[in-house]
Every structure is written in structure tokens, then in C-alpha cells.
Amino acid sequence: MNRYVCIHGHFYQPPRENPWLEAVELQDAAYPYHDWNERITEECYAPNMAARILNAEKKIIDMVNNYTKISFDFGPTLLSWLERFKPEVYQAILLADREGQSKFSGHGPAIAQIYNHIIMPLANFRDKRTQIIWGIKDFKYRFKRLPEGMWLPETAVDLETLVILAEKGIKFAILAPHQAKRIKRIGENAWQGVNNGEIDTTMPYLCKLPSGKTIHIFFYNKPISQDIAFGGLLSNGEMFAKELLNAFKETKRAQLVHVATDGETYGHHHRFGDMALAYCLYYIESNNLAQITIYGEYLEKYPPTHEVEITEFSSWSCAHGVERWRNNCGCNTGIHPGWTQAWRAPLRRAMDWLRDALIKVYQAQISLYVKDPWQIRDDYIEVILDRSRQNIENFFSLHLIKEITKQEKIKVLKLLEMQRQAMLMYTSCGWFFDEISGIETVQIMRHASRAMQLAKEISGRDFEHNYLKILEEAPSNNPRFKNGAQVYEILVKPAIVDLLRAGVHYSLSSLFEAYPETTKIYCYTAKKQIYHSLEAGKQKLGVGKVKITSEITWEEDIITFAVLYLGNHYLNGKAKPDIKKEEFLNMYQEIKNAFIKSDISEIIHIMDRYFGPTNYSLWHLFKDQQRQILNKILESTFQEIEFSFRQIYERYYPIMQLMKDIETALPKSLCSVVEFIIYTDIKRILESKEMELDKLQRLVEEAKKWSLKLDKTTLSFVASNKINTLMERFSQRPQDILLLENIEKLLQILSDLALELNLWKAQNIYFSIGKQLCIKMQDKAKQGDEMASKWFSHFNTIGSYLKVKCV
Incomplete structure (x- = not known):
């Protein structure tokens, strides 16, 4: 077969950690989750490790790890967070790369990513080098192998970046078709211009570099990629597959139809996008319509026949090259018409000025202790990955030119941290959106603030005044702030920790x-x-x-x-x-x-x-503890409010019932009381370890009777947790019929509330148990085993609620 399909997912979240705490604090906008990393993990990263395949009745008949069948890159800062807080997802990603190697001729589906997503053409040479080295070393630490390819943030590219990639052993990069400048067949002299993006994307290209080395470039299919990201292609997996297959040309040579989008497209941006992806791949494979591959495998099988020259200072998300990250070029989200992005240029100037000022402090101070100031920074990733005292002492022994005191070691660590923060302050998201007071831009200002704090502690010099003078030139669209300097004073400075x-x-x-x-x-x-x-x-x-x-x-x-x-x-x-x-x-x-x-x-x-x-x-x-302690302080207040509302509810229930009987609408004041009491009691039962199902049934009936508008966001969250917890308990006691009955009854009761339940974990457990026990119990039931028959009946009914088919 000479028809190949490759789907690439660029999985990334900006570093959200408080630079002083190295942790992501509570983010209310992500409710009911703690923060956006957690929410997007539940909506995208986790579902893709067990994506559902549905039959014609919309029942789950199989679950697959999408990561084993696609090409993907994960941001190192995101993987670091997943390793700490979602280890099961993290391990599934690593396992997918190992499993994928057996599927793809020894080539793993994972490729590396620039460390913290900076726009490479706008970085200085040293930062480009460190970002690439950190990305490679982080990848090797996690995936236990060297990467073949590397994702460039926003696919922003210049020759200097490609030269460093090639020097570090990277074989290929992925770009948008409009980033190709001209092509020619290898060995021929005549070039053909492709400035308008009309390049054949079904083959790889060789790019010769000024250093004498080469790198391969894959240009993804832009129309299909855009339809995945912004159109309706993920509404149907079969339609997705057919769109890919229609992109093949009438030719005998091998062809690669490949697309690239943000990985979050599959589940976060498009709900159930993970399922569309899974079915797309299933449809292609099961019908033998094309071979699923990844870039490394395809490159080995079909080396390039053509050479390409790239358009430097270009990207996939800015029509003006890379101006979105340094100028008011007109590119924006489209959400705020009339807003200016004139703040972008001053923000870039402020960061560049600060970076250059910090370089002087760094070189002058660290040269007193180490052999090579920039080699130790390149190697500092080894400390970031393992901050144990012994590892850091070993790190010092490799780089220090003499024995130094504890205070001097502190100084060296501060200098290296200052440089880490100085690179984190260039994370691309800080310029991507529409307003300088947005959370992404505030985040990179916080990294800048942390870098300045460390510089002051080391050198005694205060860089904040000059930094803010430049930010005064950055206008804000938010009437709360006059300019970037005010944003810094109000949203950044209060977060500083010592x-x-x-x-x-x-x-x-x-x-x-x-x-x-x-x-x-x-x-x-x-x-x-x-x-x-x-x-x-x-x-x-x-x-x-x-x-x-x-x-x-x-x-x-x-x-x-x-x-x-x-x-x-x-x-x-x-x-x-x-x-x-x-x-x-x-x-x-x-x-x-x-x-x-x-x-x-x-x-x-x-x-x-x-x-x-x-x-x-x-x-x-700090924010999380602030919220926890406030809740403790207010606990008695909430109890008083509930007591008052409950008295009103119980005292006036008969007259409310009368109004219901004579079809008179409840006054809003009484309706609010009923909603509060019913909601509070339902939530309390769902959060309890006990199984008060009869009481829950009565409360749900009351909610239906009064047509209450309950807080379904919160109830959906706690109900999902309840069901998932019970299913986890069932996985430990899979023959517990009483527990099965309770789970079935709970699902039946909750179905009347029309909640949006996230039963991904429960479905996984059900599917796993079903594979092991379902057929066994069914056979016993056919032989007259009453207990097995009862078990199978309850289990089968739960499957209907969970929409999973095991037999």
C-alpha cells in the first residue's frame, strides 16, 4: 500500500505555576475544577488515553489509546505537571510511545517540543540553543530515547533555529505549507516558487542549511487541519476519515496525507473530539483504506525527492509572519473587536531590555564560580528535572571551578533560576491574545518579576523601575488599567513571595x-x-x-x-x-x-x-489556603443561613403545596428557598460516604415537582465523582451484588436530573470488568445460577446507563 495517513497533535499548556511557589494556584475560571490544567486533562488528555469506539446504537464497544496511533508532542512544562498531579495520564502517554514503536517500525510517535514555547525567530542565539537542549533532554528523561523530530512553537521558524536543531540530531520539523518559499527536485538546479502555499504536502522535503547540515520538513495539509480545528469535521469520525482519504491524488508514488492541530482540539475545544479521532483511525484501519503512520517511519521508508527553502520569520497562526508576538499586526482572537494590540511592541521591548540587562548580571557573577556560564545553563535542565540535594551537589561538582561555600551555592542557584525565569517570561501565550491584563500576559510578567527579584538579591541592582518605564508605553484595553505598568503594579507585585x-x-x-x-x-x-x-x-x-x-x-x-x-x-x-x-x-x-x-x-x-x-x-x-480558611470561617455563617432557609421551607411547605395544586407560580423568594434546600440536600448526599438512595429519590422528585433550576454544574461534578468512586469500589469487589444494585439505582435516580455526567472513569472500570467477568457470569446464568443471573442483570442495566456494551 502506498497511501499513508498521519495525524499530529501538538499538546501544550502554558506554564501556569506561580513563579514563587512552583505550583498552579486555584483558578476560578476553570470551575468546577481546581485549575485549567486539571480541567483540560479531564476533557482531553485523559480521554485520549482511552478513547471510545461506538457502534451503531452509540454504545461503547472498544477503548483505544489514541496516543499509540498518532504523532504527538507534549510540552515539557505540561508533562512536568502531569507527572506530579495526573500520574496515570502521564504514564499512559509514555507507554503509548513505547507501544507505538512496535507498530511503527521502531519509531516512537512522540516528538520533542521547544522547552517553554517561545517564538524561536524572536529569541537570541543562546536562548534558542538552551530551549532546544532543554527540550531534547527533557524528552530523553521522560521517553528514554532521543527524539527524531521537534515541534516549533506556533511553527515559527528561521534558519538559525533549524541549524541548531540539525546540530543536535533532530531529523525533521513540521511546518505550514505557506512557510515554504521554493522547491526543486534534488540534483536539479531549477527552483519553483511556492510562496502562496501551493506546495505538495504529501511528501517530505530536504532543507539544506548554511552550516552544511540538513533537516527534513513536513508541510501539513492546511485545509483539513483548519477544518479539524475550526470547522465541523470532528462531529463525525467517519466523515473525518473520508476527508483525509479524499486528499490522496491519482498517482502510483507513495503519498502521506497528514494534518497538524493543537492536541486540545480532540476533547477540549471540541467535546468528544477524542472519539471522532479514535473512530477515524478505526475506520481507516479496519477497512484497509490507508496505512496509519508517523513521520519518522514514513521518512525512513520514503526519503525526500525534493529540496525546499523556507520562508523565514513565518508561523502557522500569524498572516504577517511572527508580528503577532511583537507588533500590532491585526491578528487577534476576534472576540474583542475594536481593541488594540499596540501593547505588544512595548511588552516585547521591556522583556528584551530586561533579558539583556540580566545577561550582564549573570555573566559577571557566575563566571566567578563556573567554567562555562552558558554550558551550565544548558545543563541546568538536569536540576529542574531532579531537585534532590544529592543531584544538585553532583551538578555542582561537574561545573564548579573551585570549592565554594553554602552561601555561594545559593548564589549560583539564584543565578540559574534567574535565567530560567528570563526564558519563561518569553512564553508565546503572553502576546497571543487581545489584552495585556489577560492571565497569560500577567503570567509572563510574573516570571519577569521573579527574575528581577533574584537579580536584585544577587547584585543589589533594581531593574523594576526601567522595566516599568517601558511598560508605561503599553496601552490597556481594560478601563481598570491605564497601561502595562499599572497591570504590573496591581496584578503582579502583590503576588511576590520571599x-x-x-x-x-x-x-x-x-x-x-x-x-x-x-x-x-x-x-x-x-x-x-x-x-x-x-x-x-x-x-x-x-x-x-x-x-x-x-x-x-x-x-x-x-x-x-x-x-x-x-x-x-x-x-x-x-x-x-x-x-x-x-x-x-x-x-x-x-x-x-x-x-x-x-x-x-x-x-x-x-x-x-x-x-x-x-x-x-x-x-x-496563598490563594488555595486563603479559600480553604475562608470556607472554614464562613462555615458557621453557612449553617445559620441553611437553618433559616430550612425553617422557612418547612413552615411554608403546606402553602407552597397548595399553590402548586391550584397551579399558581411560587414567588421568587420562596422558589429560591426551595432551590437552596433541595440543592443543598442533594449535594450533601452525593458527597457523603453513605448511600441514602431513598432520600435522594425523594429529593429528585421534589426538584422535578417544583421545576427547580438547580446548580447543575456543581451537581454534575459531585455526582460524577460519586459514581466513579462507587465503580472503583466495585472494581475491588466485582461480585458484590448489593453494591451493583446501589450503583444501578443511583444511575436511575440521577437520570431524572438530566445532569451532564463525566463517567469516563466509571466506563473504563465497567469495560475492564466486563472483559473479565461478563461472559463468565452470562454463561453461569444460562446454566441456572441465580446469583450469576442477578449479577448479570444489574451489570447489564448499568452498562445501558453508562452506554457501554460488553456482550
């Missing part, structure tokens, strides 16, 4: 959480030195010392604190670097005596005298 701020967080939260002797607070370790606490009713007092250590830079300090909670949201804290033992004892004794006497004003006076005027409150907690 050892003192980490100590403040520890001290404030210690009143609500009993910390062990040593605890992790994101990328900090907090070790309790002294801690005294007193309580009187709702009032709480905490006085102590804590040693805060950064696991990133090794810097540490002892923070002394005193915190006072007066009930509700009234929390007052004081903290400063360590004070002498005698002074601490005097301070504690004075505060203790005042607290025993309930002399609040005296306590605050003593705290001011010992710590100074700066106060810390709930506002200074």
Missing part, C-alpha cells in the same frame, strides 16, 4: 491547621522551631519561630511571628526575621498575659512594639 512572606503564610495558617514539625508549603520547607498557642472561645493566638527553606535556591531564614484571630475574618499577624531568644521570651510573655486578660488592644500594642507597623491578614495567605 522567605518572610512564606513565613507569614505559615504563621497565619497555623491557627487553622495543626502543622507537624516539618511541612511542605509549595516549594518551601517549614520547620517548626518554637510554637505556642492559646485559645479563648473564638479567639486564637499563635506565637513562634519557623525556619523557612527554599527547595529551589536553598536560601533559608528563621521567621519570628505572632498572629491573633478574633473570629469571623478578623486575623492580624506580625512577622519579621529572627529575634534574639531573650527578646522573644519577653514578647511572648507580654502577649500571653494580655491574651489571658482578653485585652485585645494591649495585644495589638505589644505586637506593634515588637514587630513594627506592618500587619498581615487573610489577604496574605
Whole structure:
């Protein structure tokens, strides 16, 4: 067969970690999930590891790991997050590459990606080199092999980037057809211009580079790729397959029809896109219509016959080359007509100015300790991947030119972190969207802020003033902000963390959480030195010392604190670097005596005298703990509200029933009360470990009777978790008939609420158990085994609700 199909998915999320905490904080816009990484994982990355194949009745008849059948790249920063927080998805991706090698003649479907998605043509040479090296080393660390290809962010390309790729052993890259400039048959002299993108995309091309090396280029099929991303092609897997097959030409030579889109297209941007992808591949393979392949395998089988020259400073998502990431070129999301992107150029100038200023600090300072300033930066990825003390000590031994002190090691780590942040601040998403106050742009400003903080700690120089002067030239479309400098002051500066701020967080939260002797607070370790606490009713007092250590830079300090909670949201804290033992004892004794006497004003006076005027409150907690503690504080308030609403509900239920009987609409005030009580009770049952199904049934009937508008987003989330949890329990006790009955009844009850349930995990478990037990139980039932017959009946009914067919 000479017809080949390759589908490439570019899977990527921008680094969302707070640069000071190295963790993704709560993002309300991703509700009901904690953050966007978690939400997109549930909608895309996880479903693609077990994508469904449906029969004509829309029942699941098979599940496949899409990653084993497509070409894909995953952003290193995204894989790092998946490794920590979604290990089962992470392992499925790695396993897919190993399984894919047996399918694709020893070539793995995974290719590498530029480390943190910077626009390569706009980067300086050293950053290009480090980004490529980090991307390759990260890939090798995870996939245990060297990559054959590498994805260029936004497919933005220039010759210098391709030269470095080739020098580092990368065999191919993927570009859009309009990025080809001219082509010719290898060995011939006559070039043919293809500036308008009319290049034959069914073959690979050889690109000769100024260095004397070569690299191969695949130009994806643009019309089909755009229809996948922005059209309706993913509404039907068979239609998707036929569109790919129709792209083959009438010729005897081998052809490769291949497409490239964001991987998030398959499930996040288009719901059930993962299923359309799975069925597309199934349809092609099962009907033997073409051979599914990946780029490395195809290149080995069919080396290029033509040579290509590329259009430099071009990309797949900007009609003006790479201007979207440095100018007001007119490219935008289309969501905000009339908005200007004139902020992009000043933002780029600010980042370039800062980068160059930081280079001077870096070279001057790190040259005192290491052989090669840029080699150690290239190798720093080995520390990022493993921050254990022993690994870092080994890293130092390879690069340091002399024995150095602990403080000097801290300085070296800060210098390397400064450079990491200086590259993270170039992540492409910061320029892609429409407004400088958007979360993506604020994120890269935070990386810049962290880099400046480290530079100041190292050199004593403050770069923030000049950086902000440039940002003053960047206009905002949001009336809340005049320019980029105001965005920085309001949205970036409050997020800055140092050892003192980490100590403040520890001290404030210690009143609500009993910390062990040593605890992790994101990328900090907090070790309790002294801690005294007193309580009187709702009032709480905490006085102590804590040693805060950064696991990133090794810097540490002892923070002394005193915190006072007066009930509700009234929390007052004081903290400063360590004070002498005698002074601490005097301070504690004075505060203790005042607290025993309930002399609040005296306590605050003593705290001011010992710590100074700066106060810390709930506002200074890190976001996740801030929300948790607020919920704890408000718990009694919520209970009071519920008690009041429940009294109204019970007292006026008879008259509400009368109004229902005589077909009179409930007043909105009473309707709100009913909705609150019914919703609260349903949610509580679904979150409970108990199985109060009869009560749940009555509540659902009440909801239907009153035609209530319940919060279906939240109820769908908690109901999905309930069913998935029960199915996990069933997987451990697969012959538990009572549990089967309860799961069946729960699914039947919930079907009346018309929730949008995410039963992906439950379906996976059901399918796995079905493969093992279903036929066995069915055979026993046919032989007259009553228990088996009962089991099979319940199991089969659950399959109907889950839309899975096992027999």
C-alpha cells in the first residue's frame, strides 16, 4: 500500500505555576475544577488515553489509546505537571510511545517540543540553543530515547533555529505549507516558487542549511487541519476519515496525507473530539483504506525527492509572519473587536531590555564560580528535572571551578533560576491574545518579576523601575488599567513571595491547621522551631519561630511571628526575621498575659512594639489556603443561613403545596428557598460516604415537582465523582451484588436530573470488568445460577446507563 495517513497533535499548556511557589494556584475560571490544567486533562488528555469506539446504537464497544496511533508532542512544562498531579495520564502517554514503536517500525510517535514555547525567530542565539537542549533532554528523561523530530512553537521558524536543531540530531520539523518559499527536485538546479502555499504536502522535503547540515520538513495539509480545528469535521469520525482519504491524488508514488492541530482540539475545544479521532483511525484501519503512520517511519521508508527553502520569520497562526508576538499586526482572537494590540511592541521591548540587562548580571557573577556560564545553563535542565540535594551537589561538582561555600551555592542557584525565569517570561501565550491584563500576559510578567527579584538579591541592582518605564508605553484595553505598568503594579507585585512572606503564610495558617514539625508549603520547607498557642472561645493566638527553606535556591531564614484571630475574618499577624531568644521570651510573655486578660488592644500594642507597623491578614495567605480558611470561617455563617432557609421551607411547605395544586407560580423568594434546600440536600448526599438512595429519590422528585433550576454544574461534578468512586469500589469487589444494585439505582435516580455526567472513569472500570467477568457470569446464568443471573442483570442495566456494551 502506498497511501499513508498521519495525524499530529501538538499538546501544550502554558506554564501556569506561580513563579514563587512552583505550583498552579486555584483558578476560578476553570470551575468546577481546581485549575485549567486539571480541567483540560479531564476533557482531553485523559480521554485520549482511552478513547471510545461506538457502534451503531452509540454504545461503547472498544477503548483505544489514541496516543499509540498518532504523532504527538507534549510540552515539557505540561508533562512536568502531569507527572506530579495526573500520574496515570502521564504514564499512559509514555507507554503509548513505547507501544507505538512496535507498530511503527521502531519509531516512537512522540516528538520533542521547544522547552517553554517561545517564538524561536524572536529569541537570541543562546536562548534558542538552551530551549532546544532543554527540550531534547527533557524528552530523553521522560521517553528514554532521543527524539527524531521537534515541534516549533506556533511553527515559527528561521534558519538559525533549524541549524541548531540539525546540530543536535533532530531529523525533521513540521511546518505550514505557506512557510515554504521554493522547491526543486534534488540534483536539479531549477527552483519553483511556492510562496502562496501551493506546495505538495504529501511528501517530505530536504532543507539544506548554511552550516552544511540538513533537516527534513513536513508541510501539513492546511485545509483539513483548519477544518479539524475550526470547522465541523470532528462531529463525525467517519466523515473525518473520508476527508483525509479524499486528499490522496491519482498517482502510483507513495503519498502521506497528514494534518497538524493543537492536541486540545480532540476533547477540549471540541467535546468528544477524542472519539471522532479514535473512530477515524478505526475506520481507516479496519477497512484497509490507508496505512496509519508517523513521520519518522514514513521518512525512513520514503526519503525526500525534493529540496525546499523556507520562508523565514513565518508561523502557522500569524498572516504577517511572527508580528503577532511583537507588533500590532491585526491578528487577534476576534472576540474583542475594536481593541488594540499596540501593547505588544512595548511588552516585547521591556522583556528584551530586561533579558539583556540580566545577561550582564549573570555573566559577571557566575563566571566567578563556573567554567562555562552558558554550558551550565544548558545543563541546568538536569536540576529542574531532579531537585534532590544529592543531584544538585553532583551538578555542582561537574561545573564548579573551585570549592565554594553554602552561601555561594545559593548564589549560583539564584543565578540559574534567574535565567530560567528570563526564558519563561518569553512564553508565546503572553502576546497571543487581545489584552495585556489577560492571565497569560500577567503570567509572563510574573516570571519577569521573579527574575528581577533574584537579580536584585544577587547584585543589589533594581531593574523594576526601567522595566516599568517601558511598560508605561503599553496601552490597556481594560478601563481598570491605564497601561502595562499599572497591570504590573496591581496584578503582579502583590503576588511576590520571599522567605518572610512564606513565613507569614505559615504563621497565619497555623491557627487553622495543626502543622507537624516539618511541612511542605509549595516549594518551601517549614520547620517548626518554637510554637505556642492559646485559645479563648473564638479567639486564637499563635506565637513562634519557623525556619523557612527554599527547595529551589536553598536560601533559608528563621521567621519570628505572632498572629491573633478574633473570629469571623478578623486575623492580624506580625512577622519579621529572627529575634534574639531573650527578646522573644519577653514578647511572648507580654502577649500571653494580655491574651489571658482578653485585652485585645494591649495585644495589638505589644505586637506593634515588637514587630513594627506592618500587619498581615487573610489577604496574605496563598490563594488555595486563603479559600480553604475562608470556607472554614464562613462555615458557621453557612449553617445559620441553611437553618433559616430550612425553617422557612418547612413552615411554608403546606402553602407552597397548595399553590402548586391550584397551579399558581411560587414567588421568587420562596422558589429560591426551595432551590437552596433541595440543592443543598442533594449535594450533601452525593458527597457523603453513605448511600441514602431513598432520600435522594425523594429529593429528585421534589426538584422535578417544583421545576427547580438547580446548580447543575456543581451537581454534575459531585455526582460524577460519586459514581466513579462507587465503580472503583466495585472494581475491588466485582461480585458484590448489593453494591451493583446501589450503583444501578443511583444511575436511575440521577437520570431524572438530566445532569451532564463525566463517567469516563466509571466506563473504563465497567469495560475492564466486563472483559473479565461478563461472559463468565452470562454463561453461569444460562446454566441456572441465580446469583450469576442477578449479577448479570444489574451489570447489564448499568452498562445501558453508562452506554457501554460488553456482550
